[in-house]
Amino acid sequence: MATAAARLLLLLAVAGVLLRPATAEIKQESFKDDSRSSILFEKFGFSRRGFVSISISGASTSSKLATPDPAQFGFFLLSDEALFEAIYEQPPPTDLNPDPNPNPGCVLSSPYVKPLFSFADLDGDGNYNKTFPVTHPDEYSLYFANCAPESLVTMRVRTEMYNANPDGSKDYLPVGQAPVPAIYGFFAFFYAAFLAAWGYLTLSRDRVTAHQIHHLMSGLLVARLLYCLSAAEDQHYIRVTGTPHGWDVAFYLFQLVKGVVLFAVIVLVGTGWSFLKPVLQDREKKVLMVVIPLQVAANIAAAVVGETGPFLQGWVTWNQIFLFVDVACCCAVLFPVVWSMRSLRESSKTDGKAARTLAKLTLFRQFYVVVIGYLYFTRIIVYALKTITNYKYRWVSVAAEEVATVAFYLFMFYMFRPAERNQYFALDEDEEEAAELALREEEFEL
Structure with missing residues (x-):
């Protein structure tokens, strides 16, 4: 993986180590002209019936440079195991895929992360709401990535992470x-x-x-x-x-x-x-x-x-x-x-x-x-x-x-x-x- 993406993933690893147990698994937060390249929301231990629900409203971007590509902003899940693989391992090129990472400066294009969606999926008002199943049990961290240089992000985000009980009720504890x-x-x-x-x-x-x-x-x-x-x-x-x-x-x-x-x-x-x-x-x-x-x-x-x-x-x-x-x-x-x-x-x-x-x-x-x-x-x-x-x-x-x-x-x-x-x-x-x-x-x- 390219050096820029590796450095970004290393920063995510440090943030993940510092992360303390969450006090609640439903989070609501507003961001105004945020320039951070990555934002860690939560770390959660999922069972085989885990779910991540993300609702975004009023999302917009601005930049001093050219208009940023919406695909360079998005949410993804990353496990600790995959994190270190992403930092230290580079998948070899193949005849069918000579460049396994077509956008080497962006973590969203890493083969080790589980991308959920990007700003290209937003509606005309900058809104998005969807629940994603987590079928492989593991502990995942939910991140937002901003891969556009010198760009600012404004949005309101509500995240909900839980495991479903056999009776259909939600268990919000990891x-x-x-x-x-x-x-x-x-x-x-x-x-x-x-x-x-x-x-x-x-x-x-x-x-x-x-x-x-x-x-x-x-x-x-x-x-x-x-x-x-x-x-x-x-x-x-x-x-x-x-x-x-x-x-x-x-x-x-x-x-x-x-x-x-x-x-x-x-x-x-x-x-x-x-x-x-x-x-x-x-x-x-x-x-x-x-x-x-x-x-x-x-x-x-x-x-x-x-x-x-x-x-x-x-x-x-x-x-x-x-x-x-x-x-x-x-x-x-x-x-x-x-x-x-x-x-x-x-x-x-x-x-x-x-x-x-x-x-x-x-x-x-x-x-x-x-x-x-x-x-x-x-x-x-x-x-x-x-x-x-x-x-x-x-x-x-x-x-x-x-x-x-x-x-x-x-x-x-x-x-x-x-x-x-x-x-x-x-x-x-x-x-x-x-x-x-x-x-x-x-x-x-x-």
């Missing part, structure tokens, strides 16, 4: 996301049981030893429960109607709340607030003042990305903002844990309570390692699962993230639970002497 509503529903039930058990522990049995941080941890469980409920409802309504019908507002709200509360809890637990010390130091307050606005910014970027879709100009920029801010939050929350460990190490030399200090130090080390593991898994491993897993099993990444979150919560809530006797309280003389020896050996090794 094949790989079909189990997602049930997954969120299951974990919502789990968090409800978790919250009940934690409430009994903090408000009844061990109410005397419960601290403020334990009540904030209760708030974290509430936020996670509401997030899972709203996500389950959001995905269910998308499956039935193709749009979230307002559930996306609740989903993004609770996503923001659970993210802010989670990072706040990690910071406060890492500082030992309320169960080790009653107030925060200035530097610890500054971390909170940085992390909370960053989380708000990250969730705003996530909402923009999720609600608009890749056809928005600057969509890649919003993705980059989300990734940068999320990584910044993950790095910031580790500082208080490191400071606590350093402070405990210094105090072990002067407070004469080696066993208690060693227990605290060990606990914070474990917490530090687990936090790093949790953030690494949910930011890198889960993303890798979304990328490499077959489109039919994209739900695995959602399940993996929720399982990792449950494991992290169970560890954190168990290790920092309210209790009359734990690592922070009275230890006998034998434990004290053994701890002093362990601290001395540790300092010697360092």
